[in-house]
Amino acid sequence: MNAPGGAFHFGAELAGQTSRLMLYVLLAIILMTLDHRAGWVDRLHRQAGLLVEPALLLIETPFRFAESAWSGLRSRQQLLNESAELSRRMAEASARLLLLEDLRRENIELRGLLGASQQAELAFHPAEIRQVDLNPFSHRVVINRGRRDGLRSGQPVIDAFGVVGQVDEVQLHSARVVLLTDPDHALPVVIERTGVRTIAYGSGLNTELRLTDLPMNVDLERGDRVVTSGLGGGFPAGLPVGEVADITRPTGEAFARARLQPLGRLDRSRHLLVLETVEPAAPEPVVGEADPVETIDEEELP
């Protein structure tokens, strides 16, 4: 019943087994430490990603088929309702966009007049979360855009409600996105009402971000909106991040703490947008628009 020779040298075999266990455990611990501290294992991890990617795609296929079969079965009435709802929202959003477009043009002109630096233009890559669930502790999701679509590590990822995270590992047809709530993630933010700048850290829980280095006398209230500050250059300024859920000022400590409720639907969104900052084209057009104003002024002066 036992392995050959097992019954006879049980003690010796056990000792060998235990020492092998210790060896492997040591190996696992070394691997984890290196991986956690992001050394050369990082590169290994990325290369293994190349092998894993096709496997993930393969695993995803049946679930994608199931989903498309399911959507084929949905009733006509349901689809009609959904379509009506979507076109209503579309009309609303495009009306709002028209106003915004006007403001944007005005803003560019004003910036041109002030001689301020141009705001970077943004391009959007729509992406969908792949039908695979990773480990709940990894705070990462896999999206269906990759290097082929021009994604790079570090690009911001948002959904319709706020910031979700940023691109981490990029493979050919897919990429992993680190969510804001990853304990290793930090995001420079600003409190919209007061303009106080701080950093939002991931908490490891997918409904919570932490502000841990606020001054004790900070002006902060429940419900304050927190947006990206644009410092650090990774994220454009002004993207909604979260709302303050509560604030505590522990006695005897140097800093006040606050908890944020993320606005992006980290655990529920299927559709995401990857932002790409496009360097603004040469600023001539704005200068050209600004010039006539000055010449008119000069003509009017005499």
Add this chain to the structure above:
Amino acid sequence: MSQRDGGVGLLAATLLAALALSLMPLPETLQPLRPHWVALVLIYWNLEGGRLRTLGACFGLGLLLDLVTGTLLGQHALGLLILGYLLERFRARIRFFPPWQQAGVVFALLLNDRIVHLWIVGLAGEGWPHWTWWLSPVVSVILWPWLFLLLDGLRRQARQRSA
């Protein structure tokens, strides 16, 4: 009954299916309940099929699971190593336990696996998991008899076909 029946093909297929099930999308509320498929399949093959009995196999399988789920490289590997060691240590006894007692052992092994994970997650500085996280071994044990019967059936079929 020989120790090494059930082809390599069946072994590979069941392991692949276990990996796929580990990545299967589930609604958010059900996610913590996801059974540890790979461990269940590993336990079955060790006890009944006489395969995957070396620590190296457990380690490799764990690393593969780490890679596809994107966990810390070595986390599942350590979990499965300890599980494999305990299984091998008490294998002769567990094999002759009545089914309900065997299920108890499976539950204990999986609970221990969760504790190992908790330890690693704690050292890596992540938060204490939600209490539902502890329900996964319970779900696994509920599924264990069915998985056992299914794999037994598959293995018998494979044997009959080859005979």
